[in-house]
Amino acid sequence: MSRKNKVGVIGALLGVAAAGVAAGVAAERVLVRRTRRVAEDPCAGEPFDRLPFDEQRTIVTEDDVDIYVEICKADKPRKGEPTLLFVHGFCLDMGTFHFQRRALWRRYRMVFFDQPGHGRSGRLAAGDYDLAALAATLRRVIEETVPTGPVVLVGHSMGAMAIMALAEQWPELIRKRIVGVALVNTSSGKLDEVTFGLPALLGVLRKPILPVISTAGRLTPGAIDKARRASTDLFWLLTRKYGFGSAKPSPALVSYVERMISRTSVEIIAGYLKTLMSHSRAEALVAFADKEVLVVAGDKDLFTPRTHGEEIVRLLPHAEFVAIADGGHLALLEHPVPVTEALTELLSRVSRRDR
Secondary structure, eight states, rough: OOOHHHHHHHHHHHHHHHHHHHHHHHHHHHHHHHHTTTTOTTTTOTTOOOOOSSSEEEEEETTOOOEEEEEOOOOOOOOOOEEEEEEETOOOOOGGGGGHHHHHTTTSSSEEETTSSSSTTTOOOOSOOOOOHHHHHHHHHHHOOEEEEEEEEETTHHHHHHHHHHHHHHHHHHHHEEEEEEEEEESBBBBBGTTTTTTTHHHHHHHHHHHHHHHOOOOHHHHHHHHHHHHHHHHHHHHHHHHHSSSSSSSHHHHHHHHHHHSSSHHHHHHHHHHHTTTTTTTTGGTTTTTTEEEEEEEEEEESHHHHHHHHHHHHHSSEEEEEETTTTHHHSHHHHHHHHHHHHHHHHHHHHOO
């Protein structure tokens, strides 16, 4: 498809979307405002984006991208205790692990960073993003923040895929340094077959449309980002639908996630689509065969369905599998207690094995 035709298709898609927004915007705004005013919101006073840390750093990748890092120290570090390194997913940032960070504060040394193009990290000067490059970034973060000692990797969605890419490229690093892995709301491949909860007809159309969307960000990023900001109520509703499985998730939590997503430009989103859709790393999981492994899946995850988590467990039968009832793609934010309990149990198994 020529550049001119792509622009035309994108314009048509945006026109249809704009018409849909205009037709339903009044009703959507009434619904959103009513939903956001829930009196008993459990997360209404939650200090999102305001958690403390002991150290912050900037690490420069091989692609010359500045990576923002925060480090939290343990109160009583014990010899041989692992550092926890958290790797967030697509369109999000380190805040994805908000509740786990609060729960494990001062109990373990923890490292958090924003992926390239996300949060407070820099972006590529040009070109698409690649999971192999994210694995190289992860390796660099390990080298700079945990140069010695055992490490437990905790990855959500794309972050867990980056961990798989790390295992694919540097299995020796996994063998020597990694003692445990948590793979949350993720997949080892075949994301191009996921319907995202769409009707059958639209599910069939998504494959030819995705390459066009991946080009859209490079053609008209400013215009599309302005449209997103102008339709905040619509994107709030989309965040609730596709990020959460509960019928009535915390409005404050949905707003927090929507803000995270809105900080990721369409240009960045487009730059990641190809590598996510082509992700296929089932064979790389063999690197975790002798490690303590936790796999978490949401029963109502529309992006990485529960069956994808079950497939990882089929390939790693010793892994602990936790399915979160009414859990969407953000199970660790939506249902933090069972996810954090499962992570704590993973750390206990690592500790027992060490002893």
